[in-house]
Amino acid sequence: xxxxxxxxxxxxxxxxxxxxxxxxxxxxxxxxxxxxxTLGYLFAALIIIGAISWFFITEDRxxxxxxxxxMALWFFVGASLAVITTLILxxxxxxxxxxxxxxxxxxxxxxxxxxxxxxxxxxxxxxRRGKQR
Amino acid sequence: MIxxxxxxxxxxxxxxxxxxxxIDDIMSVLASxxxxxxxxxxxxxxxxxxxxxxxxxxxxxxxxxxxxxAMGFANLAVEICNDFYDRLRPFELYPDAVxxxxxxxxxxxxxxxxxxxxxxxxxxxxxxxRRVGLFLFTPALLLCFARxxxxxxxxxxxxxxxxxxxxxxxxxxxxxWIGKPIPTLILKxxxxxxxx
Numbered sequence: 442x443x444x445x446x447x448x449x450x451x452x453x454x455x456x457x458x459x460x461x462x463x464x465x466x467x468x469x470x471x472x473x474x475x476x477x478x479t480l481g482y483l484f485a486a487l488i489i490i491g492a493i494s495w496f497f498i499t500e501d502r503x504x505x506x507x508x509x510x511x512m513a514l515w516f517f518v519g520a521s522l523a524v525i526t527t528l529i530l531x532x533x534x535x536x537x538x539x540x541x542x543x544x545x546x547x548x549x550x551x552x553x554x555x556x557x558x559x560x561x562x563x564x565x566x567x568x569r570r571g572k573q574r
Numbered sequence: 575m576i577x578x579x580x581x582x583x584x585x586x587x588x589x590x591x592x593x594x595x596x597i598d599d600i601m602s603v604l605a606s607x608x609x610x611x612x613x614x615x616x617x618x619x620x621x622x623x624x625x626x627x628x629x630x631x632x633x634x635x636x637x638x639x640x641x642x643x644a645m646g647f648a649n650l651a652v653e654i655c656n657d658f659y660d661r662l663r664p665f666e667l668y669p670d671a672v673x674x675x676x677x678x679x680x681x682x683x684x685x686x687x688x689x690x691x692x693x694x695x696x697x698x699x700x701x702x703x704r705r706v707g708l709f710l711f712t713p714a715l716l717l718c719f720a721r722x723x724x725x726x727x728x729x730x731x732x733x734x735x736x737x738x739x740x741x742x743x744x745x746x747x748x749x750x751w752i753g754k755p756i757p758t759l760i761l762k763x764x765x766x767x768x769x770x
Contacts, residue, residue, distance in 0.1 A: 459620045460623065467623070497606075502606050502607075503602050503675075506608075512611065524769070550768075551631070552769070
């Protein structure tokens with residue numbers, strides 16, 4: 442595997458973990474893989490520490506390798522893929538999710554919507570409202 | 575005289591290397607091109623999605639944008655400096671006296687690119703979000719210290735890099751403020767897609 446591919450994988454896995462931390466910390470239930478926040482944090486810690494350990498233990502990284510722009514590019518690709526993967530997986534895992542009783546109405550736009558519903562549900566609702574107009 | 579004092583401080587810090595293998599390993603990993611830059615990128619990534627209400631999310635996203643713009647400017651400023659001034663690396667000037675725990679970079683020593691980028695990230699964030707920005711100074715300082723410890727930079731390179739990083743952060747904030755409609759448009763679009 443090339444260094445670029447390995448760095449991309451590192452970024453992808455770490456971003457998946459970071460998204461789970463953010464989802465639990467900000468109560469974004471729609472993008473969380475787990476119902477219990479503790480499990481989410483544990484999962485995130487395990488995959489982030491695992492990925493970093495794998496990256497640094499398997500090869501000597503104190504050698505000239507990727508340039509700054511290369512790293513930025515591969516991080517961007519890895520992060521984008523992590524967002525897409527999280528949105529798809531969480532939408533499938535939480536497909537039976539419905540707004541909890543007594544909670545305020547979901548925000549009209551933005552990430553805040555994902556506190557109450559999944560990404561697929563948000564898109565569906567958006568499209569339905571578009572048709573009604 | 576400044577360069578003499580710089581070399582004295584450098585040898586004092588670099589003299590700590592090569593004594594405890596475990597610490598050498600930790601410093602080499604901290605100084606590497608991959609770990610701390612990855613930490614910065616992950617924190618900026620997390621910042622984008624963080625915030626309990628739209629107001630705090632908006633502030634965090636502005637902080638992330640400011641840090642990214644500052645990082646771009648820092649890179650550019652270091653490139654420009656490198657065209658005008660080429661200071662030899664410590665291991666090039668004192669090949670037998672330096673404890674080199676790192677590969678030999680080929681770009682000029684002054685200003686330190688890593689310091690410029692680290693401080694641009696931290697300061698760029700701090701200007702918009704004090705709490706996270708203050709936290710980001712810790713990895714930036716660790717990276718800078720590790721770079722001197724492993725023998726690839728003088729302390730003055732780090733100070734110059736940090737100064738560049740701090741100055742360009744203010745420029746980034748200004749650019750963000752002047753070009754406000756562009757980030758606002760980006761954020762509005764991302765919000766429509768439920769990504770901000």
